[in-house]
Amino acid sequence: MDPAQTRYATMVTSVGDQVAEFVAQGLLIWFAEGAPEELHFFAVLHRPTVTTGGVRPGDLVRIDDTAFRVTAVGEVANENMVNLGHMDLKANGAHEAPLPGDICLEELPLPEPRPGTTLVIEGDAAEADPTRR
Amino acid sequence: MADYKAVRVEAGRGGWGGPLTIKPTAERSLIYSVTGGGIHPVAQRIADMTGGEPFDGFKSSAPFDKIAVAVIDCGGTARVGVYPMKKVPTVDVHATSPAGPLAMFIKEDIFVSGVGLENVKEA
Numbered sequence: 001m002d003p004a005q006t007r008y009a010t011m012v013t014s015v016g017d018q019v020a021e022f023v024a025q026g027l028l029i030w031f032a033e034g035a036p037e038e039l040h041f042f043a044v045l046h047r048p049t050v051t052t053g054g055v056r057p058g059d060l061v062r063i064d065d066t067a068f069r070v071t072a073v074g075e076v077a078n079e080n081m082v083n084l085g086h087m088d089l090k091a092n093g094a095h096e097a098p099l100p101g102d103i104c105l106e107e108l109p110l111p112e113p114r115p116g117t118t119l120v121i122e123g124d125a126a127e128a129d130p131t132r133r
Numbered sequence: 134m135a136d137y138k139a140v141r142v143e144a145g146r147g148g149w150g151g152p153l154t155i156k157p158t159a160e161r162s163l164i165y166s167v168t169g170g171g172i173h174p175v176a177q178r179i180a181d182m183t184g185g186e187p188f189d190g191f192k193s194s195a196p197f198d199k200i201a202v203a204v205i206d207c208g209g210t211a212r213v214g215v216y217p218m219k220k221v222p223t224v225d226v227h228a229t230s231p232a233g234p235l236a237m238f239i240k241e242d243i244f245v246s247g248v249g250l251e252n253v254k255e256a
Contacts, residue, residue: 101208
């Protein structure tokens with residue numbers, strides 16, 4: 001088996017007022033720090049350390065100690081993640097992304113991030129697809 | 134004093150909503166690009182054609198009442214609803230339709246998507 005590659009790694013710096021409500025609906029919206037203020041109320045703001053990208057189905061998203069398998073990745077999700085630190089994580093188990101920005105995860109309860117929470121996305125290094133970065 | 138012109142922005146292939154007529158004013162002069170990699174070419178074209186001022190929302194912030202139009206590269210969930218909710222005309226360069234937690238604010242008279250350079254025309 002090939003070694004795991006870290007596609008993305010980041011740490012939460014602040015959490016918007018409405019995030020808990022969205023977590024209950026299986027949705028976590030992320031933006032890197034520096035996103036316009038009007039996006040803060042529903043977003044998890046974070047400071048990334050690895051922004052390689054190339055997330056694909058089968059990868060693992062780890063939020064602190066909880067791991068979620070990626071089931072589908074929308075066509076603009078990697079571009080948004082790499083350029084803006086923006087992710088729409090949806091724990092809906094979908095095998096086709098309903099929206100182009102979606103990163104779909106297996107259908108498990110999402111945790112509510114707090115400042116200091118870490119997110120790491122890893123996948124098989126051999127399957128890293130540079131065309132999706 | 135700047136002399137602003139109007140443009141008509143139509144939905145592109147697979148897009149939704151619009152057409153929107155965008156005409157900046159002295160009070161609402163900003164062409165607000167909330168996109169990856171600086172001012173998006175669609176925002177730049179709207180600015181060039183109208184005389185509005187291109188503005189990078191990820192570099193600095195602007196009050197909503199200064200914004201003539203927001204140009205986004207949203208994948209369908211988050212940004213698509215925020216600017217319509219604030220009554221700011223919104224142009225998505227991706228072909229999205231009303232969805233996400235703020236879908237109820239996304240109407241044809243305030244939102245248009247799938248927009249490429251060829252969908253921005255003289256009004």
